[in-house]
Amino acid sequence: MNTLPARLRRHLAALRALLVFTVICGVLYPLAVTAVARAPGLRHKADGSRVSADGRGVGSALIGQRFTDVRGNPLGQYFQSRPSAAGDGYDPAASGASNLGPEDVVDSLPDPALARAGEPDPDARQSLLTQICARSKAIGAREGVDGSRPYCTGGGVGAVLSVIGPRDARGAVVRPTRVVSVNEACPATPFLATYRGVRVECRTPGEDVGAGRIIPVRGGAPTRPAVPSDAVTASASGLDPHISPAYARLQAGRVARARGVGVDRVHALIDRHTTRRTLGFMGEPAVNVLQLNTDLDRTAPYRG
Amino acid sequence: MGSTTAGIVFIGSLLLALAAVHVPLGDYMYRVYSSPRHSRVERALYKVMGVDPEGEQTWGVYARSVLAFSLVSVLVLYGLQRLQGVLPYSLGLDGVEDQVAWNTAVSFVTNTNWQAYSGESTMGYLTQMAGLAVQNFVSAAVGMSVAVALVRGFARTRTSELGNFWVDLTRGTLRILLPVAVVGAIVLVAGGVVQNFADPHTVTTIAGQRQAIPGGPVASQEVIKELGTNGGGFYNANSAHPFENPTAWTNWIEIFLLLLIASALPRTFGRIVGQKRQGYAIAAVMAVLAVIAVCATTAAQVVHHGTVPQAAGAAAEGTETRFGIVGSAMFAAATTLTSTGAVDSAHDSYTSLGGGILMVNMMLGEVAPGGVGSGLYGMLILAVIAVFVAGLMVGRTPEYLGKRIGAREIKFASLYFLVTPALVLVGTGVAMALPGPRASMLNGGPHGFSEVLYAFTSAAGNNGSAFAGLAAATWFYDVALGLAMLLGRFLPVVLVLGLAGSLARQAPVPASAGTLPTHRPLFVGMVVGVAVVLVALTFFPALALGPLAEGIR
Numbered sequence: 001m002n003t004l005p006a007r008l009r010r011h012l013a014a015l016r017a018l019l020v021f022t023v024i025c026g027v028l029y030p031l032a033v034t035a036v037a038r039a040p041g042l043r044h045k046a047d048g049s050r051v052s053a054d055g056r057g058v059g060s061a062l063i064g065q066r067f068t069d070v071r072g073n074p075l076g077q078y079f080q081s082r083p084s085a086a087g088d089g090y091d092p093a094a095s096g097a098s099n100l101g102p103e104d105v106v107d108s109l110p111d112p113a114l115a116r117a118g119e120p121d122p123d124a125r126q127s128l129l130t131q132i133c134a135r136s137k138a139i140g141a142r143e144g145v146d147g148s149r150p151y152c153t154g155g156g157v158g159a160v161l162s163v164i165g166p167r168d169a170r171g172a173v174v175r176p177t178r179v180v181s182v183n184e185a186c187p188a189t190p191f192l193a194t195y196r197g198v199r200v201e202c203r204t205p206g207e208d209v210g211a212g213r214i215i216p217v218r219g220g221a222p223t224r225p226a227v228p229s230d231a232v233t234a235s236a237s238g239l240d241p242h243i244s245p246a247y248a249r250l251q252a253g254r255v256a257r258a259r260g261v262g263v264d265r266v267h268a269l270i271d272r273h274t275t276r277r278t279l280g281f282m283g284e285p286a287v288n289v290l291q292l293n294t295d296l297d298r299t300a301p302y303r304g
Numbered sequence: 305m306g307s308t309t310a311g312i313v314f315i316g317s318l319l320l321a322l323a324a325v326h327v328p329l330g331d332y333m334y335r336v337y338s339s340p341r342h343s344r345v346e347r348a349l350y351k352v353m354g355v356d357p358e359g360e361q362t363w364g365v366y367a368r369s370v371l372a373f374s375l376v377s378v379l380v381l382y383g384l385q386r387l388q389g390v391l392p393y394s395l396g397l398d399g400v401e402d403q404v405a406w407n408t409a410v411s412f413v414t415n416t417n418w419q420a421y422s423g424e425s426t427m428g429y430l431t432q433m434a435g436l437a438v439q440n441f442v443s444a445a446v447g448m449s450v451a452v453a454l455v456r457g458f459a460r461t462r463t464s465e466l467g468n469f470w471v472d473l474t475r476g477t478l479r480i481l482l483p484v485a486v487v488g489a490i491v492l493v494a495g496g497v498v499q500n501f502a503d504p505h506t507v508t509t510i511a512g513q514r515q516a517i518p519g520g521p522v523a524s525q526e527v528i529k530e531l532g533t534n535g536g537g538f539y540n541a542n543s544a545h546p547f548e549n550p551t552a553w554t555n556w557i558e559i560f561l562l563l564l565i566a567s568a569l570p571r572t573f574g575r576i577v578g579q580k581r582q583g584y585a586i587a588a589v590m591a592v593l594a595v596i597a598v599c600a601t602t603a604a605q606v607v608h609h610g611t612v613p614q615a616a617g618a619a620a621e622g623t624e625t626r627f628g629i630v631g632s633a634m635f636a637a638a639t640t641l642t643s644t645g646a647v648d649s650a651h652d653s654y655t656s657l658g659g660g661i662l663m664v665n666m667m668l669g670e671v672a673p674g675g676v677g678s679g680l681y682g683m684l685i686l687a688v689i690a691v692f693v694a695g696l697m698v699g700r701t702p703e704y705l706g707k708r709i710g711a712r713e714i715k716f717a718s719l720y721f722l723v724t725p726a727l728v729l730v731g732t733g734v735a736m737a738l739p740g741p742r743a744s745m746l747n748g749g750p751h752g753f754s755e756v757l758y759a760f761t762s763a764a765g766n767n768g769s770a771f772a773g774l775a776a777a778t779w780f781y782d783v784a785l786g787l788a789m790l791l792g793r794f795l796p797v798v799l800v801l802g803l804a805g806s807l808a809r810q811a812p813v814p815a816s817a818g819t820l821p822t823h824r825p826l827f828v829g830m831v832v833g834v835a836v837v838l839v840a841l842t843f844f845p846a847l848a849l850g851p852l853a854e855g856i857r
Contacts, residue, residue: 007372010368010372011376013353013355014372014373015376016352016353017473020349020352021438021442022438024477024478025441025442025477027433029482029485030521030525032486033486033489033521033523034501034521036493037490037493037499041494042494045493045495045496046498046523047500048518048519049550050517053510058507058509059507059517062550063515063546065509065513065515066511067510067511075511078510090515091515092516093516094425095424095539096540096772097544097649098621098622099622099652099653099771100621100653100773101656101751101754101773102654103750104747105611106748128612129612132612132615132616132621149615150615151612151615225617229617229620230625233622233623234621235544235623235625236648237546240624240625242624243625244625278553278556281309281313281314282552282553282555283626283628284626284631290510293510
């Protein structure tokens with residue numbers, strides 16, 4: 001052994017050390033933890049906190065689900081989860097977030113030729129702002145409240161202008177020559193008639209608006225919209241099992257009507273499935289949507 | 305309790321808990337690395353490894369042992385991923401593509417845990433458990449070993465001996481990381497983290513759709529991912545995934561674990577050099593920087609400036625309901641202040657300034673408190689530079705802990721400091737100059753630039769978190785970020801050990817009236833100042849093109 005060159009001996013020691021740690025940390029340790037996790041009280045959780053209804057497994061209490069029909073329309077008798085960026089929505093094989101930034105406000109509009117042919121345009125993409133505006137408008141209509149938000153048009157897209165014209169040294173447009181509402185495809189009527197005395201135009205699809213200065217327009221919507229923020233934003237995992245108590249209360253009336261029960265009963269169920277802050281200060285109050293919906297099915301079945 | 309008060313208590317309780325364990329854990333680690341006794345199990349392991357635990361190593365031998373161990377680790381981990389398809393417990397997944405396997409092997413061995421892959425669809429249970437999680441333990445133990453060797457360099461005199469890498473590695477793994485991991489894993493299971501070897505099972509949901517619920521030995525990996533400041537998630541969504549981090553209190557535990565060892569190491573340092581107050585001074589520098597960074601991140605997120613956050617009514621995009629804004633911002637600050645890189649929210653969707661502060665946290669060199677081991681040695685390098693700058697100002701020979709900071713020492717320290725900025729700025733520059741890598745940006749304009757800048761900062765700093773919109777699974781990014789991780793880890797390690805060797809050789813310089821006291825608030829302020837000024841001078845132009853351009857109108 002000692003006749004080997006020092007370098008080779010060192011690498012052999014390294015390999016043996018790695019094998020030793022692989023056995024200890026890579027095999028024995030996880031097996032030991034798994035064995036302890038088989039103990040009563042832990043086992044249910046180690047297996048993924050499964051939820052059953054009518055004797056069959058319907059999911060995990062920790063993994064959110066879609067409560068929509070096959071075409072993706074929300075089912076009125078169920079509380080709806082948050083938007084999700086995991087695959088087609090709540091796909092645990094593709095957990096993840098939208099990763100869109102805070103100033104992602106300009107849509108890539110679909111090519112009208114493809115749209116007329118009824119085909120999706122692979123290059124078209126809604127900006128995060130438009131996604132939020134569209135969700136807010138749809139939820140407002142569904143729950144019968146005002147779905148308007150700051151920086152959103154009444155039509156449910158981002159209220160954003162491209163202001164084109166000569167610039168000063170700081171980049172501000174001195175005298176606009178053209179103003180385009182970048183997220184409203186022609187022939188739409190823009191959300192604003194004029195901007196600094198210039199008529200606002202709709203955007204011709206394919207038109208590059210990058211030359212202008214991009215100006216989001218706040219509009220007159222309330223700072224605290226009726227539709228809560230968690231209802232219009234996607235979570236980090238795309239599997240968020242919770243909604244805020246505010247979003248749950250917003251949906252209570254619609255769910256109660258669909259199931260033909262009093263709204264008080266639905267409110268009581270919401271309370272039962274609301275987790276308060278741990279020790280009063282950790283995290284935020286949250287309502288578990290799957291548990292709430294399975295409990296509704298059990299105590300107030302839907303007869304649609 | 306309102307949201308804001310709850311958030312302040314959340315942050316305060318973490319700081320208090322870390323302060324409470326600072327002394328006992330720091331003292332325990334001091335005993336681990338200083339004790340002359342080997343346990344019977346350890347003796348048996350040394351025999352299997354074929355190493356002599358009593359043999360002291362010079363800095364060169366110590367460094368070559370670190371490099372040999374890491375080289376072997378990269379090769380074995382690469383092979384394990386490539387052979388996944390023919391190994392058991394692989395969920396039927398094929399071998400990992402070669403450039404992804406290279407990137408991942410380097411990433412886990414360098415304690416970075418940058419993930420160019422999506423966990424649930426790429427890595428089988430065996431690769432995760434016997435490959436990735438093993439590196440989570442040993443790469444952390446390597447970082448601690450190097451830090452302890454540097455501290456010995458300060459503590460020892462007229463010697464070339466810095467300890468024995470194999471002993472430090474074994475003790476760090478078995479006596480520090482493993483016991484905490486076992487307890488932590490069981491606590492996490494109690495919170496709902498899964499721990500099983502079942503295949504994903506498909507259910508029919510109450511709305512009649514199919515959903516595949518995943519499984520895996522997650523808790524055992526989750527805990528060491530935080531404790532060892534690694535950060536590589538079992539699933540793609542990392543610590544935002546409800547099976548990795550199911551509740552608000554597991555979130556608290558995970559933040560606590562990722563700060564735990566790095567924040568207690570200054571105490572260990574103080575004990576080894578025989579002056580506890582020097583340890584407190586280093587801990588104070590870390591605490592000042594950390595508190596400023598946590599407050600700034602949280603404030604930016606709570607105020608939620610910017611168009612989309614204002615439209616949404618909160619910086620809620622990419623955050624989980626159960627954690628809330630503060631629980632997410634605190635995790636993000638902690639993961640970038642250490643070299644962890646785990647995430648419980650999507651940093652790409654943070655407010656421009658919030659995301660910018662996360663980058664600054666990493667650019668500080670991840671020293672507040674930093675990665676396990678790497679945080680302490682990074683901070684000691686900054687202290688050496690601060691002593692040098694102070695020495696220049698008053699015209700005296702700089703000295704730190706009774707050691708003269710001469711030409712040789714300051715060369716090691718400045719080269720150490722230059723490695724990360726060089727890798728970040730050159731890497732980002734090259735990526736922006738090439739059309740292919742530019743096309744990987746999800747967002748346009750300054751935010752797209754931030755995605756690339758964040759990626760190279762994260763890789764070179766061995767952090768591993770991402771502005772995840774960047775489509776980094778391309779040949780260019782796999783190779784370039786792999787190189788950034790490799791050089792960003794091992795060049796500093798060699799320079800630190802070189803510095804340690806040169807310090808250990810010196811005879812002690814007796815303290816005189818001209819010696820700058822390095823345990824007083826004045827010195828703490830100087831080190832903070834040096835850290836901030838160096839980062840500002842190096843990175844301000846790059847930050848101005850990204851987060852500042854986006855966030856300031």
